[in-house]
Amino acid sequence: GESVGLHLPTLSVQEGDNSIINCAYSNSASDYFIWYKQESGKGPQFIIDIRSNMDKRQGQRVTVLLNKTVKHLSLQIAATQPGDSAVYFCAEDSPLSGGGADGLTFGKGTHLIIQP
Amino acid sequence: DVKVTQSSRYLVKRTGEKVFLECVQDMDHENMFWYRQDPGLGLRLIYFSYDVKMKEKGDIPEGYSVSREKKERFSLILESASTNQTSMYLCASSFLNTYEQYFGPGTRLTVT
Numbered sequence: 001g002e003s004v005g006l007h008l009p010t011l012s013v014q015e016g017d018n019s020i021i022n023c024a025y026s027n028s029a030s031d032y033f034i035w036y037k038q039e040s041g042k043g044p045q046f047i048i049d050i051r052s053n054m055d056k057r058q059g060q061r062v063t064v065l066l067n068k069t070v071k072h073l074s075l076q077i078a079a080t081q082p083g084d085s086a087v088y089f090c091a092e093d094s095p096l097s098g099g100g101a102d103g104l105t106f107g108k109g110t111h112l113i114i115q116p
Numbered sequence: 117d118v119k120v121t122q123s124s125r126y127l128v129k130r131t132g133e134k135v136f137l138e139c140v141q142d143m144d145h146e147n148m149f150w151y152r153q154d155p156g157l158g159l160r161l162i163y164f165s166y167d168v169k170m171k172e173k174g175d176i177p178e179g180y181s182v183s184r185e186k187k188e189r190f191s192l193i194l195e196s197a198s199t200n201q202t203s204m205y206l207c208a209s210s211f212l213n214t215y216e217q218y219f220g221p222g223t224r225l226t227v228t
Contacts, residue, residue, distance in 0.1 A: 032215045043120070043206055043219035044159075089158065093215050096164065096172065102147070102215050108158040 012113040019080045021110050023073040023090035032093040034104065035064060035075045039086045047075070047088075077112075085114045119143070120220035122207055128226045135194040137223050139207030146212035148190035149174075150182060153204040153222070165190055166212065197227045 013019045025033070031052045036044035050057045050064045050073075057064050063076040073090050087109040096103040123138035139148065147166050151159040151174075161174030163182040171182050179201060183191045190209075194201055204224050208217040 034216060036219075041221075043208075043221045045219070046216055049216065096174075102210070102213060103149075103161065103164070104215060104217060106159040108156065 009108070010111045010113065012115055013080050014115050015080060015082060017080055019075075019077040019084065019112055021075045021077075021088050021090075021112065023075075023107055025071050025073060025090075025092050027092060027094075028068070028071060030092040030094075033064070033066060033073050034091045035062075036089045036091065036106075037084075037086045038089065038109070044089060080112075080114055082114050082116075085112060087111050120207055120209055120218050122205075122220040122223050124223050125221060126224050126226075128228065129194075129197050130228055131198060133194075133197050133227075135197050135225065135227075137192040137194075137205055137207075137225070139190045139192070139209075139220055140188050141190075141207075141209040141218070142188065143209065143211075143218070144187065145209035145218075146187070147210045147217075148184065149208040149210075149217060150180075150190065150192045151206045151208065152176070152201075153206055159206065162192065197225075199227050201225065202227045 034049040035047040037047050038044040048059045048062050048064050050066050061078045065074045089106050089109045091104040091106045094103045094105040120141045129135050149164045150162045153159050160176050162180050165171045165184040181193045204222050206222045207220040210217045
């Protein structure tokens with residue numbers, strides 16, 4: 001969706017360095033944000049999520065930061081490894097017509113490239 | 117472990133053919149989704165369903181239809197395939213009233 005976007009389509013980092021992938025969103029009423037990782041030839045896989053009542057959430061080697069003031073979301077990957085090479089998507093909750101389903105609006109993705 | 121499977125990884129069809137893409141999930145999810153993924157455009161929602169026999173249009177439903185006869189299965193149908201429907205098709209599922217969606221591996225469809 002157009003309301004969720006990424007600043008850079010490609011990010012190249014050295015193996016072992018930290019990676020920061022950024023995402024901007026436009027709907028200030030969004031309550032839920034999620035990061036997905038998509039490796040070549042595979043479907044997107046859940047990495048980490050965060051609700052709007054939080055500023056930061058940590059997982060294993062990953063941290064998501066949410067700045068509601070500027071409507072900005074970032075994913076930090078510590079000590080980047082070759083296996084981190086993938087396309088990363090952010091997504092925010094979006095209302096869907098019809099009952100029962102809760103939707104996500106996806107950004108266009110950032111391709112993370114790991115340099116040896 | 118949630119598992120979402122799609123019937124084919126790669127599919128090649130001719131223009132005008134009727135195409136069926138099948139998706140099955142084994143986690144008793146109420147919601148199921150069909151997306152297409154194109155370079156530079158990200159994931160775009162085609163159709164979704166929140167219950168058996170229920171279906172709702174997403175952002176780009178034109179040229180597609182869906183069927184949900186059983187809770188675990190959600191089919192995407194291209195009534196008459198066209199070359200502009202060449203794409204990666206992703207199925208996803210989730211529990212009712214939750215946002216986290218689980219994706220299948222995708223079907224890369226080429227229409228010639």
